[in-house]
Amino acid sequence: MSGAQAKAAVICGCVGVFAEVSGDALWKRHAQGWLVEVASDLDALISRIRKFRRERKAVSIGYVGNVVDVWERLVLEYETSGDLLVELGSDQTSCHNPFLGGYCPVQLTYDESRSMMHDDPEKFKDLVQQSLRQQVAAINKLAAAGMHFWDYGNAFLLEASRAGADILKEGGSSTRSRFRYPSYVEDIMGDIFSLGFGPFRWVCASADPADLDVTDAIATSVLEELLNTDVADVVKEQYTDNMRWIKEAGRHQMVVGSQARILYSDQKGRIAIALAFNTAVANGKLKGPVVLSRDHHDVSGTDSPFRETANVYDGSALCADMAVQNVIGDSFRGATWVALHNGGGVGWGEVTNGGFGLLLDGSEDAAKRARTMLAWDVSNGVARRAWSGNNNAEDSVRRAMADDTALHVTMPHHVTDKSVLEAALSRR
Ligand SMILES: NC(=O)c1ccc[n+]([C@@H]2O[C@H](COP(=O)([O-])OP(=O)(O)OC[C@H]3O[C@@H](n4cnc5c(N)ncnc54)[C@H](O)[C@@H]3O)[C@@H](O)[C@H]2O)c1
Known part of the structure; x- marks a missing residue:
């Protein structure tokens, strides 16, 4: 795991929670000072989240375990107490490479997952896709309750859609409107590249x-x-x-x-x-x-x-x-x-x-x-x-x-007849 998000959460004044299946990776980020504290079971994690939210204290908490368990526990907290403990959510597993170590399915421990991806890649792929569907189901419940979710730029939405998760937007077709949730480029960073x-x-x-x-x-x-x-x-x-x-x-x-x-x-x-x-x-x-x-x-x-x-x-x-x-x-x-x-x-x-x-x-x-x-x-x-x-x-x-007067860029010609644009957009 990268530690940047944990630091960013604290700099921005949030209570940030980071799940990591590899204990070694998590403790390393803690030792390096990127992560403020570590919770090793879900009860401890939830009670720390509640405490820091009450105190309005900016902190980053690492959880040693699978992120799907965390999402599902957050759903349970919402369904039993009515408390939505997460306002902003994303996924930062290495979903750009989900079947060769980037994503650990919830049904396996970290070590089991490392072995199965080589010993039985077909079964491993099935478990990854099952886990992604389970993860999206929990995310969808929290989003319906008011959480704001976005794609972190790790191909999570893409892989979840390939796994058959309930992630596609009804009627969406282009890269822009395909998924229920936005990409961070559109949603968080804004139009800065332009x-x-x-x-x-x-x-x-x-x-x-x-x-x-x-x-x-x-x-x-x-x-x-x-x-x-x-x-x-x-x-x-x-x-x-x-x-x-x-x-x-x-x-x-x-x-x-x-x-x-x-x-x-x-x-x-x-x-x-x-x-x-x-x-x-x-x-x-x-x-x-x-x-x-x-x-x-x-x-x-x-x-x-x-x-x-x-x-x-x-x-x-x-x-x-x-x-x-x-x-x-x-x-x-x-x-x-x-x-x-x-x-x-x-x-x-x-x-x-x-x-x-x-x-x-x-x-x-x-x-x-x-x-x-x-x-x-x-x-x-x-x-x-x-x-x-x-x-x-x-x-x-x-x-x-x-x-820079030496720079010459051909400027675009704008469509002046709006009906041409509307016709093009309606075909998307
Ligand atoms: N938006 C951006 O600017 C940006 C920047 C860097 C990386 N990324 C993307 O984000 C992803 C993560 O990047 P990284 O550098 O942190 O990668 P990384 O591989 O170091 O970290 C991902 C971690 O996720 C853990 N993990 C996998 N499945 C898990 C699960 N189900 N539950 C809990 N932990 C799980 C792995 O053990 C691993 O340590 C990559 O796909 C990367 O391309 C995006």
Whole structure:
């Protein structure tokens, strides 16, 4: 299990509950400080949830066991006491790979599941699908009682639908409206990829925590400067949220291995931060070079109709050419390395992802590469979203062209006769 959600729950002021079938994985996250406390049976878990809700205390509680048991116990609590103990819910099993270790069915222990997936894969698949149906039945009851559920980006809705779970929306047909529950891209993150915002990240090659502190401070001052320029309100909101994050990130001790940081940023912010880091490497303020990168879960890097491109509504969400074109463009424009792969997050055949690394060694050349490559790496996906009819993306492209007169993006022609659009939508 990843510990990020446990930290996020506490940062956001929630009582967060995280079920994990592997005791080793759970205790490791606890020892690393990502998880505040651990409950090893359901009675203890429920009494801790009730206590912290009463005290309105932000905390993360790990439960060693199967998540299906937790969902079903939450249903029982609701049915017997009328108390809905969960307002927000999602699933974070590795459902992109459900039959080879990503999902442990409720009928088996963790160890039994590890053996059966190899010894009797057919039976294992049956149990996984049965468990998914059982899990969805419990989730549906809690959702009917008022819980808000969304797909975490792990192909849970997709796999549950393949298992025959009651997860499809009546009358829904496209990727947009197929399921009862939304994808987190549409529901939680909003339209940020159209604004060019995505998880930009960097690693301090010196491996020195002091260097990471310096980069946090540099990124904060760059965002402060950008906030004082003439930026659209919708962009200002993003800078303000992300400034809050980067100011607090150090104190939440998120680093496990590399001295690395993620900061959601747009094209302007990414380039300004990269240039400021490069200057700091050149003048010795940073002890070593910085490697820039980003998550594949970003504006231009990924074609995935169930995640990153779930909100591209013109039918092109099912194409995989943006990720390929993007990685090639990055390589021409100065990336130190690029990678193109398949399956990230939602599974093989469902997604194409591209990524890059860009070394900032303090040289003039590195600054030039950062300017040209990062501009492409963001504008490419924003342009694609503009062509699909997204107004935020169209505004972002216009702003990018005003900032950089060398950038020419063909602008889309809008349908003026609304009846044509209505006819197209009614066919979905
Ligand atoms: N939305 C995003 O930005 C985003 C980011 C990272 C990962 N993901 C996706 O989320 C999923 C999880 O990612 P991860 O890095 O935490 O993976 P992970 O494999 O480290 O963790 C998943 C955990 O689920 C546990 N598990 C499996 N079945 C269970 C069950 N029935 N009950 C309780 N625990 C169970 C496994 O033991 C495992 O430790 C993946 O599909 C990944 O692609 C999404």
